Amino acid sequence: MLTALEIYNILRENYGQPRWWSDDPYTVIVQAVLVQNTAWSNVEKTTLRLGDRLNPQYINAVSAEELETLIHPCGFQKAKARTIKALTEWFVSLETKNRTEMRNELLSIKGIGEETADVILVYAFHQPSFPLDAYTRRFLDRMGYGFTKDSERRLFFEENLPLDATVYGYFHWLLLEHGKTHCSKTMKCALCPFSSCTSRQKNNQSVFTVSQILSST
DNA sequence: AGCCAGGGTCTAA
DNA sequence: TTAGACCATGGC
Helix, strand or coil, X not given: CCCHHHHHHHHHHHHCCCXXXXXXXXXXXXXXXHCCCCCHHHHHHHXXXXXXXXXXXXXXXXXXXXXXXXXXXXXXXXXHHHHXXXXXXXXXXXXXXXXXXXXXXXXXXXXXXXXXXXXXXXXXXXXXXXXXXXXXXXXXXXXXXXXXXXXXXXXXXXXXXXXXXXXXXXXHHHHHHHHHHCCCCCCCXXXXXXXXXXXXXXXXXXXXXCCCCCCCC
């Protein structure tokens, strides 16, 4: 079985330079809520719709009803509007805290669960807290690790990777890249770099290099 | 038509 | 503490 670091290196070698979610922390926060159980294309549409209004001052001032209308394409607009409002309040009055405190505060906001909290910690605040999403669970399942709980999955990553938010963010991004382009729920891998993945097509000619352990990123 | 998409909350057992 | 219903829209 590959370690988390070996998986990371194979992903890096096969999918190239990862991107960051967004350089603007507030954009990450809003999009992290909008994308809950929703296709990313809907988030893109809504982000364009928001335009210049995607800032804490505007979201704070706008009525809940208008915000619901604005984010309508993402679905669950009533719940998401309330969550975004609460998150914005938290964001604008944020004091410097360690990541455990920040995570607990995020989880106390209605509409923020573990995945959303971890995505915000990593991509908005550069704090290492590994986000576990549907793609990551499916990937681990297909690789045959047999994890049943997210706590096991989280440990698999966090005990074997450097405690580095950049690594966590890149890793999560690469898993999505892999999941969307090659290993979606209904699709067989066309160019899957993992020979043990159960959704890998037979006679796959894809060659991946044996990764040397990266000492730095 | 019906399933799927980078979840989370609430309730019942 | 876990399973299932529910929330809602857009793409295919």
